[in-house]
Amino acid sequence: MPLLGVNIDHVATVRQARMTNEPDPVHAAVLAEMGGADGITVHLREDRRHIQDRDLELLRQTIRVGLNLEMAVTDEMTGIALKTVPEQVTLVPEKRAELTTEGGLDVIRQRDRVAVCANRLQDVGIRVSLFIDPDESQIEASASLGVDAIEIHTGNFADATTAKAQAIEFERVVTSGHQAVKNGLRLNMGHGLTYRNVQKISQIPDLQELNIGHSIVSHALLVGFERAVREMKDLITPSS
């Protein structure tokens, strides 16, 4: 059964809409833990559009489950990660104009930058995961860098509008996952997962962790954070 990492970025999005101090993502993280979250994920963006530096510092001091920091491959972010020491860093591509992380990291083209950043983080014991598309050559490149994990981008699977397209994307995710595990990488997945599509993905063999944000925060707005997390956790937990 995969672990559930709850991405709380969009709690901060609501706060930043008014530039005020509520809702507090730290409060949401505590409720997420009470609902069964196995980890808390935040993306500290270069433009600070949702999560702020203060959130990261307080989360580090508050939560008892693992902290997964998503970040761009930059010197500024590497410095912050080295100071915060989250259990895991997930390196993601970042474009200013995007609504959300649009594609996977191009590990082949950015090999040297990714290697330097990953090595610095691994040297202090942080697990490094690369957010990549379900693509054979990207998995090969990730494995050759000696990182600990990959997170396969499930966005195309989630966005598929026909059963046939979804089946093709699912197959890609499964095949890539298998290749990653064969290469000794910890297998994480995420992006675009919802209460409707998560079960198929959660049954993929050797999957260690799912990172889910928008759907949980949206549901939480209506039913409360703790319940929203518990309902997602129940969906990814096989019934005995």
Ligand code: PXP
């Ligand atoms: N994984 C990564 C690397 C992401 O960048 C995001 C979005 O911040 C997610 C998972 C969560 O995606 P969603 O909000 O669609 O569940």
